Amino acid sequence: MDKEKDHELEWLEAQKIEISVDLLAAAKQQLLFLATVDRNRWLYDGPALEKAIYRYNACWLPLLAKYSESSSSVGEGPLVPPLDCEWIWHCHRLNPVRYKSDCEDFYGRVLDNSGVVSSVNGNCKLKTEDLWKTLYPEEPYELDLNNIVSEDVSEKSSALEKCTKYDLVSAVKRQSPFYYQVSRSHVNNDIFLQEAVARYKGFLYLIKTNRERSLKRFCVPTYDVDLIWHTHQLHPVSYCDDMEKLIGKVLEHDDTDSDRGKGKKLDTGFSKTTAQWEETFGTRYWKAGAMHRGKTPTPVTTSPYVSDVFAKEPTAKDNFQNLIQFSEVEVVEVLLEIIGIRNIPDGHKGRLSVLFSKSQPDSLFNAERRLTILSEVGEKQVATFQCEPTGELVFKLVSSSPSKIPVSREPKNLGYASLSLKEFLFPVTTQLSVEKWLELTPSKGSKADQKPISLRVAVSFTPPISSPSVLHMVQSRPSCKGSCFFPIIGKSRLAKSLTHIVDETQTEVIRLQMRNSTSGATLKHDQRKVIGETDSGETHVLADYTGSFWSLLNSKWSLKKMNASSADMPLFELLGPQVVKVFSGRKLDYEPKHCANLRSDQDFMTLVEFSKQHPYGKAVGLVDMKFGSIEAKENWLVLPGIVSAFILNAVLKKGGFDGVTVGTKDVKEESKQTKLVAVSENKVNADSTHVGTAAAIIAPEKGSGCGGGCSGECGNMMKAANASGCGSGCSGECGDMVNIAANASGCGSGCSGECGDMVKAANASGCGSGCSGECGDMVKAVKASGCGGGCSGECGDMVKAAKASGCGGGCGGGCGNMVKAANASGCGGGCSGECGNMVKAA
Structure with missing residues (x-):
C-alpha cells in the first residue's frame, strides 16, 4: 500500500507542472489544421513544397517580424498566414531548438504565434493580404499552383539574406505521416484530450527526473502525448519559457528516427520509457487509441480529384429511405493487461493464466481469450481488441497442470471477476482507463477460510464511435x-x-x-x-x-x-x-x-x-x-x-x-461452384502481444495464431480472416492449417496432437476439445465438424461439404474419406469403428 501511495504522490507532483497554454483547445486547432493540409497534399512534396519554403523564408517570417515589432503597421486585427506558409512554419516550430536559434540569428528574438490566427479558421484575411501586397507586390498572397512547375526557386532562395539552412523539405516529409496517426475521431474527444494533457505532464516529469539524476534517456511518447507535445511547441515563446522553468533549457524534439525495428533507438527508447513510467506512476504507459497504427496507407491517386460531373440529385421521389432497417453498432478499442495476483493458496503448483470474455458477447467480440499474468511470468502481454460498449468484461483465473503432468487434464477454475463497461463509457465523462484490484468470486470447492484471490487488471478504452x-x-x-x-x-x-x-x-x-x-x-x-x-x-x-x-x-x-x-x-x-x-x-x-x-x-x-x-x-x-x-x-x-x-x-x-x-x-x-453460404466476418481482434514498442502492441488483423498459452510451433498457419489455429493450451505443431475462410477453428483447447492441412473453409471445427490424435486434410467446407469432443483417433480426408459432421462424440476409430456433401452425418455418437468412403450426398 505504501508503494501505491508513492505512485499517487508522484503523479500529483507531475500534474503541478505549469504550462502557459490551453493545450486542449490548441490541440483541437492543430487537428483541424492538419486535416486541412492533408486535403492539400501538394504541400507534402515536389515543386509546390519548394516554392512554399521559399515564400516562408522570403515573405512570411519577415512579415511576422515586422508586424510583431509594431502592431500599428497593420492596424487592428490578427495576422493570417497563407496555408502554404503556415504549413512550413508548423514544421519549423516542431524543431524548437533550431527554430529558436534561427529566429534569434535573423530577427534577434523568437517569433511567436501570438497575434496570429490560422488560415483554416475562416478568418478575414483582407488586412494581411493588403500588407502582403504592399511588401511583396510581385508575389501573390495565395500560392499560384499554375506557375510553380516551371519556376526554379533554388537560386532565389540562395540569394535571400535571411534564410534558414534547416532542411525543411526533410522536416515536412517527417511530419506528413503524423496526421494519419491522430486522425481517428476519438482523438478529438474532450476526455481523451484531457487525459492526453495529463499524460504529457507525466512525460515531462520523467524527463525532469532523468535530468535531475543526470540520466541520459531517450524518452519516446505515445501518440496522444506526442500530439500535445507538438501543440505546446507550436507556441514557441510559451514553450521556451515553460521548458526553461522546468528543466533549465529548451527541450529538443527529435523526430529524425522512424525505424521501429527491434533493438533500434525507438524500440529501446519506448521500452525504457514504458518501464520508467510504470515504475514511477504505477500505471500503464500504453493507452487505447494512442499507439502506432502502422504505416500511412498508400494513396489511390497522386493528384486531387477534379470532376466536371456533379453528383446527381434524385430525379424522382426517394421511396427507399426506410426500405431497410439495420442495427447501428458502436465500437470501442480496448487494451488489457493482467498486472498481478495476490492471495494464491499455499502449496499451489499450477501455471496460472486469465481467460477473459464478455458477459454479453457481441458481433465484434464473442470469444474467450487468454492472457498470462505479468507478476507470474515476468513477461508483458497486452491484448488489444474491439467490442461493443455493453455488458461486462469477465475474467476467469485458471490453473493448468505443471508440464510433467499430462496437459489433457482440464485447467482448474480458481474464481472469476468482472468489470462493467457501462461504468466508464456511458457517458464518457470521467476517465477512459482504469487499473485496480478485482476480488475474485471463488469457484465451487474453494476453502471457506481462504482469503479471496485478487487480480490487478489494467484496462484502457477509446470513446465509443460508430462501427461500420x-x-x-x-x-x-x-x-x-x-x-x-x-x-x-x-x-x-x-x-x-x-x-x-x-x-x-x-x-x-x-x-x-x-x-x-x-x-x-x-x-x-x-x-x-x-x-x-x-x-x-x-x-x-x-x-x-x-x-x-x-x-x-x-x-x-x-x-x-x-x-x-x-x-x-x-x-x-x-x-x-x-x-x-x-x-x-x-x-x-x-x-x-x-x-x-x-x-x-x-x-x-x-x-x-x-x-x-x-x-x-x-x-x-x-x-x-x-x-x-x-x-x-x-x-x-x-x-x-x-x-x-x-x-x-x-x-x-x-x-x-x-x-x-x-x-x-x-x-x-x-463462379463454377454453387455458393451456399457467405461467411460472417466476426471482428474478434484480440491478440496476446509482447510489448516492446508502440508498433508491437497492435494485433494482427482479424486472425489469431498460436493463441494464449501456445508453446508449440506455428507454420504457415492462418490464411484467412477471423481464423484461430492452435488455440489456448495447444502444445503441438501447427502446419499449413487454416487455409481459406473466416471463423474457422483448428486444434481447439487442450489439443496436444498435430494439425496438418486441416481446416479449409468457413465456420468449421477440426480436432475439437480434448482431441489428442492427428488431424490430416480434414475439414474442407462450411459449418462442418470433424473429430468432435473426446475423439482420440485419426482423421483423414474427412469432411468435404457444408454442415456435415464426422466422427461424432466418443468416436475412437479412424475416419477415412468420409463425408462429402451437405447436411450429412457419419460415424455418430459412440462410433468406434472405421468410416470409409461413406456419405456422398445430402
Missing part, C-alpha cells in the same frame, strides 16, 4: 422434395434463387433477386433488373440495366464501368449524391497492416469517396468478392452499397458488364 455496418450475401435455393441427393442445375432454378442480405447477428435485412426486365425464361445479359423483397412481402425495383450502366434506386445512383487502363485505376464508378469509385484490392484504411498474406488482395474491392472534403479519396466501403460481404463505413452507402455489391458479385462471375473481370482467378473459379 457489415452485411453478408447468403444465397438460398428451392428446397428439394423427397430423396434429392444431387444438386439440380438448371436455368429455371437459377432464375428463382434469392440472395438474403443479413447483418452480423444473422438478422435478414432484405432479399435480392436478379430478374429479366422483360418476360422470358432465359436471363438475358442486357435485360436485367434487381428486385428487393422486404419482410412484409413488398417488392421494389432497386436497379435496372440500361445497356451501358446500372441505374439504382429510381436513378438516384448509377453504377458504371470505368475505362481502367492500369491496375491502379478504378474499375467502376458509383455516382449519386456522392461520388464513389471502386478499386480492385484493399486500399487506404483497408490495407492489411499485419499478416498481409492471409487473403489475396484480389478477393476485395474498395469503395472510395471523392469530395471537396476528401479530394484524394476516403475509403468508405469494402466488398469481399469471395465470401459475399460488404462493409460500409457511412450510413448513406449501405443501401446503394448492398445493391452494387450484389450486382458486381453476380455479373462479374458471368463476364457481365461488357465482359469486365476483376482480374482474379479465384472469383472466376468460384
Whole structure:
C-alpha cells in the first residue's frame, strides 16, 4: 500500500507542472489544421513544397517580424498566414531548438504565434493580404499552383539574406505521416484530450527526473502525448519559457528516427520509457487509441480529384429511405493487461493464466481469450481488441497442470471477476482507463477460510464511435422434395434463387433477386433488373440495366464501368449524391497492416469517396468478392452499397458488364461452384502481444495464431480472416492449417496432437476439445465438424461439404474419406469403428 501511495504522490507532483497554454483547445486547432493540409497534399512534396519554403523564408517570417515589432503597421486585427506558409512554419516550430536559434540569428528574438490566427479558421484575411501586397507586390498572397512547375526557386532562395539552412523539405516529409496517426475521431474527444494533457505532464516529469539524476534517456511518447507535445511547441515563446522553468533549457524534439525495428533507438527508447513510467506512476504507459497504427496507407491517386460531373440529385421521389432497417453498432478499442495476483493458496503448483470474455458477447467480440499474468511470468502481454460498449468484461483465473503432468487434464477454475463497461463509457465523462484490484468470486470447492484471490487488471478504452455496418450475401435455393441427393442445375432454378442480405447477428435485412426486365425464361445479359423483397412481402425495383450502366434506386445512383487502363485505376464508378469509385484490392484504411498474406488482395474491392472534403479519396466501403460481404463505413452507402455489391458479385462471375473481370482467378473459379453460404466476418481482434514498442502492441488483423498459452510451433498457419489455429493450451505443431475462410477453428483447447492441412473453409471445427490424435486434410467446407469432443483417433480426408459432421462424440476409430456433401452425418455418437468412403450426398 505504501508503494501505491508513492505512485499517487508522484503523479500529483507531475500534474503541478505549469504550462502557459490551453493545450486542449490548441490541440483541437492543430487537428483541424492538419486535416486541412492533408486535403492539400501538394504541400507534402515536389515543386509546390519548394516554392512554399521559399515564400516562408522570403515573405512570411519577415512579415511576422515586422508586424510583431509594431502592431500599428497593420492596424487592428490578427495576422493570417497563407496555408502554404503556415504549413512550413508548423514544421519549423516542431524543431524548437533550431527554430529558436534561427529566429534569434535573423530577427534577434523568437517569433511567436501570438497575434496570429490560422488560415483554416475562416478568418478575414483582407488586412494581411493588403500588407502582403504592399511588401511583396510581385508575389501573390495565395500560392499560384499554375506557375510553380516551371519556376526554379533554388537560386532565389540562395540569394535571400535571411534564410534558414534547416532542411525543411526533410522536416515536412517527417511530419506528413503524423496526421494519419491522430486522425481517428476519438482523438478529438474532450476526455481523451484531457487525459492526453495529463499524460504529457507525466512525460515531462520523467524527463525532469532523468535530468535531475543526470540520466541520459531517450524518452519516446505515445501518440496522444506526442500530439500535445507538438501543440505546446507550436507556441514557441510559451514553450521556451515553460521548458526553461522546468528543466533549465529548451527541450529538443527529435523526430529524425522512424525505424521501429527491434533493438533500434525507438524500440529501446519506448521500452525504457514504458518501464520508467510504470515504475514511477504505477500505471500503464500504453493507452487505447494512442499507439502506432502502422504505416500511412498508400494513396489511390497522386493528384486531387477534379470532376466536371456533379453528383446527381434524385430525379424522382426517394421511396427507399426506410426500405431497410439495420442495427447501428458502436465500437470501442480496448487494451488489457493482467498486472498481478495476490492471495494464491499455499502449496499451489499450477501455471496460472486469465481467460477473459464478455458477459454479453457481441458481433465484434464473442470469444474467450487468454492472457498470462505479468507478476507470474515476468513477461508483458497486452491484448488489444474491439467490442461493443455493453455488458461486462469477465475474467476467469485458471490453473493448468505443471508440464510433467499430462496437459489433457482440464485447467482448474480458481474464481472469476468482472468489470462493467457501462461504468466508464456511458457517458464518457470521467476517465477512459482504469487499473485496480478485482476480488475474485471463488469457484465451487474453494476453502471457506481462504482469503479471496485478487487480480490487478489494467484496462484502457477509446470513446465509443460508430462501427461500420457489415452485411453478408447468403444465397438460398428451392428446397428439394423427397430423396434429392444431387444438386439440380438448371436455368429455371437459377432464375428463382434469392440472395438474403443479413447483418452480423444473422438478422435478414432484405432479399435480392436478379430478374429479366422483360418476360422470358432465359436471363438475358442486357435485360436485367434487381428486385428487393422486404419482410412484409413488398417488392421494389432497386436497379435496372440500361445497356451501358446500372441505374439504382429510381436513378438516384448509377453504377458504371470505368475505362481502367492500369491496375491502379478504378474499375467502376458509383455516382449519386456522392461520388464513389471502386478499386480492385484493399486500399487506404483497408490495407492489411499485419499478416498481409492471409487473403489475396484480389478477393476485395474498395469503395472510395471523392469530395471537396476528401479530394484524394476516403475509403468508405469494402466488398469481399469471395465470401459475399460488404462493409460500409457511412450510413448513406449501405443501401446503394448492398445493391452494387450484389450486382458486381453476380455479373462479374458471368463476364457481365461488357465482359469486365476483376482480374482474379479465384472469383472466376468460384463462379463454377454453387455458393451456399457467405461467411460472417466476426471482428474478434484480440491478440496476446509482447510489448516492446508502440508498433508491437497492435494485433494482427482479424486472425489469431498460436493463441494464449501456445508453446508449440506455428507454420504457415492462418490464411484467412477471423481464423484461430492452435488455440489456448495447444502444445503441438501447427502446419499449413487454416487455409481459406473466416471463423474457422483448428486444434481447439487442450489439443496436444498435430494439425496438418486441416481446416479449409468457413465456420468449421477440426480436432475439437480434448482431441489428442492427428488431424490430416480434414475439414474442407462450411459449418462442418470433424473429430468432435473426446475423439482420440485419426482423421483423414474427412469432411468435404457444408454442415456435415464426422466422427461424432466418443468416436475412437479412424475416419477415412468420409463425408462429402451437405447436411450429412457419419460415424455418430459412440462410433468406434472405421468410416470409409461413406456419405456422398445430402
